[in-house]
Amino acid sequence: MMHTPASMVMGIVFAPLGLVLVFTAAITPQWREGKARLNIGGSGFLLRTGLKGQGMGARSGSAEALLLLRSDGLWESCLQVEQSELKQCWPVSGLYQRDSRVRLVQGLVLSSLFLCGIGILLACIGVRCWTDLPLRRVAASGGLLVVVAGLLSLAGLGVYTHNLRRLGMDPSRGVSNRFPQLNLNAAGSLYFGWLGSCLQVLGGSALLFSFKRPRCPACPSRQEQTVCPACRSCPEVTSKTDVDVYEVSC
Known part of the structure; x- marks a missing residue:
């Protein structure tokens, strides 16, 4: 009867x-997000015009403070007015886009996704739930790729988290060139990434146990075997005529 090892089940999940x-x-x-208070004066005409439909326009000649919510990802940034449905997103640009650390994280994450996809494909082929004997080396090779993918994404997340408040900043001014009072913090997508990377490492490590074959319980003196023997070379079995031999998967 077919039996898939628990380590393979854990890895494939x-x-x-x-x-x-x-x-x-x-x-x-939502890799990082922050709030900035914007005082609307004469220069805020365009913003006021866009907010009139939301009931948040400022009177002419008066000053009104708006709380802006800014969030950045690897390929997209967004800006939203608090307590309003007014939100605008755009592809990353400017200093943030050209930052070498952002480009490094992008490359690491893309490499991680590619390797993890290939690793899962190999693991699915290796587990072979529709047959009695899994292809252990194929499954374990897939697990190795998944572990490498998890480590790559962890490295990218570490770089981004370590430099979170400095990404896209003007070195000569030390602050953001567009939002000088913006206080940036880690956001939800970053936590999703950390959790996913850890699951990749755990799943890949579980698949790596596929390299080791279980010992045959009927033949304790023999090395690891693929099946518990219908193997007639097992001395503990062949020397005993009253022992029933069953072919089962290990």
């Missing part, structure tokens, strides 16, 4: 879940 979480983190623009 955790690895795809980690991939989904890392992919979700990669495409969402």
